[in-house]
Amino acid sequence: MSELNKIALKIISNGKGILAADESNGTMTKRLDAVNVNSTPENRLSFREILFSSEGMKDCIGGVILYDETINQTLDSGKKIPDLISSSGAVPGIKVDTGAKNLANSLEEKITEGLDGLRERLKKYYNLGARFTKWRGVYSITEKYPSKLAISSNAHALARYSALVQESGMVPIVEPEVLMDGDHSADICLKKTSEVLKKCFEELTLHKVDLSGIILKPNMILPGNLCKKKISSEEVSLKTLECLKESVPNEVPGIAFLSGGQSEIEATENLNVINKNNNTNFIMTYSYGRALQQSALKIWSKDTKDTKTTQNTFNHRAKMCTLAAQGKWSSELENK
Numbered sequence: 361m362s363e364l365n366k367i368a369l370k371i372i373s374n375g376k377g378i379l380a381a382d383e384s385n386g387t388m389t390k391r392l393d394a395v396n397v398n399s400t401p402e403n404r405l406s407f408r409e410i411l412f413s414s415e416g417m418k419d420c421i422g423g424v425i426l427y428d429e430t431i432n433q434t435l436d437s438g439k440k441i442p443d444l445i446s447s448s449g450a451v452p453g454i455k456v457d458t459g460a461k462n463l464a465n466s467l468e469e470k471i472t473e474g475l476d477g478l479r480e481r482l483k484k485y486y487n488l489g490a491r492f493t494k495w496r497g498v499y500s501i502t503e504k505y506p507s508k509l510a511i512s513s514n515a516h517a518l519a520r521y522s523a524l525v526q527e528s529g530m531v532p533i534v535e536p537e538v539l540m541d542g543d544h545s546a547d548i549c550l551k552k553t554s555e556v557l558k559k560c561f562e563e564l565t566l567h568k569v570d571l572s573g574i575i576l577k578p579n580m581i582l583p584g585n586l587c588k589k590k591i592s593s594e595e596v597s598l599k600t601l602e603c604l605k606e607s608v609p610n611e612v613p614g615i616a617f618l619s620g621g622q623s624e625i626e627a628t629e630n631l632n633v634i635n636k637n638n639n640t641n642f643i644m645t646y647s648y649g650r651a652l653q654q655s656a657l658k659i660w661s662k663d664t665k666d667t668k669t670t671q672n673t674f675n676h677r678a679k680m681c682t683l684a685a686q687g688k689w690s691s692e693l694e695n696k
């Protein structure tokens with residue numbers, strides 16, 4: 361077993377999942393504005409410290425994705441954030457892309473940037489304690505999109521990123537996110553997501569990336585948020601499994617879904633049914649941002665000194681997701 365494969369398995373085994381707390385300052389400001397909290401470095405750190413030091417980290421969270429600001433922050437106690445995360449048994453990770461920009465010659469689409477100087481930045485993050493990284497490519501669905509150009513250029517960037525990350529001794533999370541915005545059906549989402557994933561693996565293979573040392577972070581197969589025809593969790597799970605089975609090579613150890621705008625309960629229930637029906641060799645878990653933090657953030661914003669209630673809320677969410685990652689969740693447990 362390679363070192364990278366060991367790190368990947370440490371992050372996602374035994375029902376553990378990933379806490380995606382890597383919102384850029386811009387995104388975190390939107391989240392904090394929505395609950396009427398000032399977006400200062402101190403407040404951003406304070407909320408994240410509460411999550412990272414909660415009980416739920418130990419049994420549920422195998423990895424935490426950080427943003428550049430957070431990985432460099434120090435607590436009042438003098439402790440570094442990566443040390444706080446490691447002390448709960450989780451692996452510290454870092455978002456290394458620098459965001460999605462308009463794609464030249466297809467300006468309604470995005471290309472993710474951040475390759476320039478990446479090798480040097482990776483060295484710095486490794487020395488700060490990071491052992492895995494994240495890069496998100498983003499694709500929208502319309503009649504003409506995603507275009508071949510967006511599919512191919514984002515796959516190329518994800519592959520070059522992954523090769524550099526593995527060279528630096530870390531596990532790349534490969535995140536091609538096909539957005540749920542729009543009125544498309546789940547079948548269109550399946551078709552487009554398959555195209556996106558196949559191209560990503562074609563490029564990863566070309567760039568000689570060790571597939572046993574990556575974690576794939578895809579979207580689930582869902583109808584667009586404006587589509588009139590809703591589908592059941594059973595259908596979501598079958599379509600998601602069909603897509604992953606035909607598009608993801610067997611060497612990949614695990615798949616950690618993004619929540620992508622689903623509610624906390626939807627993201628939990630869909631993951632649970634995916635695991636009940638999982639007829640693949642892949643570990644299927646979560647790498648949720650909003651679906652792990654939304655309720656906790658709301659509670660915290662009401663009384664930022666009430667660490668305990670905020671932590672209880674987060675612990676519950678993390679426990680539900682970890683049950684779902686083993687196909688053991690139920691709505692009754694949700695309300696206990």
Ligand code: 13P
Binds near residue numbers: 380496621647648
């Ligand atoms: P969501 O679960 O909120 O979609 O965030 C996951 C993530 O890391 C997006 O890049």
